[in-house]
Amino acid sequence: MYMRCVxxxxxxxxxxxxxxxxxxxxxxxxxxxxxGKVVVVRDGNQIKPEPGxxxxxxDILQTGSNGTVGIVLWDDSTVALGTSSExxxxxxxxKPAQKDFSLVLRMVKGTFVYVPGRIAKLAPDxxxxxxxxxxxxxxxxxxxxxxx
Amino acid sequence: xxxxRQLALVSVLFLLLAGCATTKNTFVLAPHPAGNVGTVSVTxxxxxxxxSGVGETLLVDNASAAPRLGGPxxxxxxxxxxxxxxxxxxxxxxxxxxxxxxxxxxxxxxSMTLLDSVVQEVKNTNSxxxxxxxxxxRSGEDDYNMQLSLKRAQEVxxxxxxxxxxxxxxxxxxxxxxxxxxxxxxxxxxxxNRRVEVVVR
Numbered sequence: 270m271y272m273r274c275v276x277x278x279x280x281x282x283x284x285x286x287x288x289x290x291x292x293x294x295x296x297x298x299x300x301x302x303x304x305g306k307v308v309v310v311r312d313g314n315q316i317k318p319e320p321g322x323x324x325x326x327x328d329i330l331q332t333g334s335n336g337t338v339g340i341v342l343w344d345d346s347t348v349a350l351g352t353s354s355e356x357x358x359x360x361x362x363x364k365p366a367q368k369d370f371s372l373v374l375r376m377v378k379g380t381f382v383y384v385p386g387r388i389a390k391l392a393p394d395x396x397x398x399x400x401x402x403x404x405x406x407x408x409x410x411x412x413x414x415x416x417x
Numbered sequence: 418x419x420x421x422r423q424l425a426l427v428s429v430l431f432l433l434l435a436g437c438a439t440t441k442n443t444f445v446l447a448p449h450p451a452g453n454v455g456t457v458s459v460t461x462x463x464x465x466x467x468x469s470g471v472g473e474t475l476l477v478d479n480a481s482a483a484p485r486l487g488g489p490x491x492x493x494x495x496x497x498x499x500x501x502x503x504x505x506x507x508x509x510x511x512x513x514x515x516x517x518x519x520x521x522x523x524x525x526x527x528s529m530t531l532l533d534s535v536v537q538e539v540k541n542t543n544s545x546x547x548x549x550x551x552x553x554x555r556s557g558e559d560d561y562n563m564q565l566s567l568k569r570a571q572e573v574x575x576x577x578x579x580x581x582x583x584x585x586x587x588x589x590x591x592x593x594x595x596x597x598x599x600x601x602x603x604x605x606x607x608x609x610n611r612r613v614e615v616v617v618r
Contacts, residue, residue, distance in 0.1 A: 296588065298546075299545065299546040299618065301507035301546075301618070302505055302507065304505070320545055321545030321546060321586070323546075337501050337502065337504065337505035338505060339505040339506055339507040340507065341507050341510060341546060341618040343548060343588075345509070345510040345512075345616060345618070347506060347507045347509065347510075349502045349503070349504075349505040349506040349507065350502060350505065351499065351500075351501035351502030351505070352501050354502070365592065365595070365596040366592035366593065366595025366596045367595070380498065380499055380501065380502040381502055382447075382499065382502045382503055382505075382506045384449065384450060384506075384509070400442060400459075401442060401479065401480060402442035402444075402459060402461060402477035402478075402479065402480060402484070403459050403460050403461025403462075403477060403480055403484065404459070404460045404461070405444060405457065405458070405459050406456075406457070406458045406459075406460070407455070407456075407457050408455040408456045408457075409449055409453050409454070409455025409456070410446055410447065410448065410449050410453065410454055410455030410456065410457065411446075411447040411448060411449055411450065412444060412445070412446065412447070412457055413443075413444070413445040413446075413447055413495065413498070413499045413502070413503075414442070414443070414444050414445070415441075415442065415443040415498055415499070416442045416443075417441075417442065
């Protein structure tokens with residue numbers, strides 16, 4: 270969003286510079302639910318994942334032996350983690366006006382439920398689900414994955 | 418005999434460890450929450466596997482082993498493996514489209530009514546993450562439409578805040594005439610493109 274605001278401001282020669290860039294920089298989604306032990310690791314720091322917490326590209330989510338977490342990304346894809354699981358939200362760009370799309374998720378270990386969103390619909394090749402077993406691709410359906 | 422027995426024991430241990438070390442990665446295709454059934458594939462340097470039926474599985478020992486078909490997984494096994502993750506699955510975000518008269522940032526009459534449904538959905542799901550994206554049609558200049566799409570989004574946010582939804586739950590984006598619902602040539606009036614999309618997540 271920040272980038273988009275910069276682009277727009279340049280494009281119209283400063284007319285919109287005063288307009289608020291309402292979205293926080295780099296936000297890509299939010300925590301929907303979290304139970305048990307769950308941490309979000311951002312730039313090496315641990316954040317407690319309350320529902321509604323905004324997520325950023327690069328965030329790592331980890332669940333403990335009794336933890337689960339569900340998130341929604343801003344292209345309306347959803348991801349849920351079972352216990353003892355870890356995922357990195359490596360990359361996310363969703364800018365339909367610029368036709369700029371990218372979603373890279375790295376499922377490190379554990380169990381996952383993934384439902385693809387608009388990026389998968391608009392630009393299927395821009396979605397990469399990395400797992401220890403290789404790259405997974407999902408179209409128009411729900412994926413259940415157990416990886417280690 | 419003794420060295421042989423030791424060797425045998427070591428061999429058995431090795432086989433056991435090798436068995437444990439075999440990484441089993443399991444991918445199961447489930448129906449989309451909207452009901453449709455699509456495809457899942459897994460690709461690594463050794464090959465690619467594809468499935469397209471409900472419950473069908475792909476199994477991969479590790480990144481140096483080709484994905485292979487595992488056949489259908491029954492519901493009991495799915496529940497056993499994925500119950501916790503499935504319980505944490507968020508509901509699908511709900512999308513509302515509000516429409517506007519030409520050059521106006523005020524939602525039309527039907528869309529004003531729809532605002533009540535948005536508020537109801539926010540209440541029902543206790544949504545903390547509501548996305549608002551403003552759009553314009555291609556009549557008028559690009560920069561004017563960019564501002565108009567922002568004004569529309571801000572007006573919808575104001576109307577929802579007026580109806581009791583806390584301000585901090587929103588994020589606003591705007592695309593001007595860059596993301597059309599109905600593609601048109603430039604300077605074409607198209608009511609369906611004059612819209613604000615509200616996504617309740």
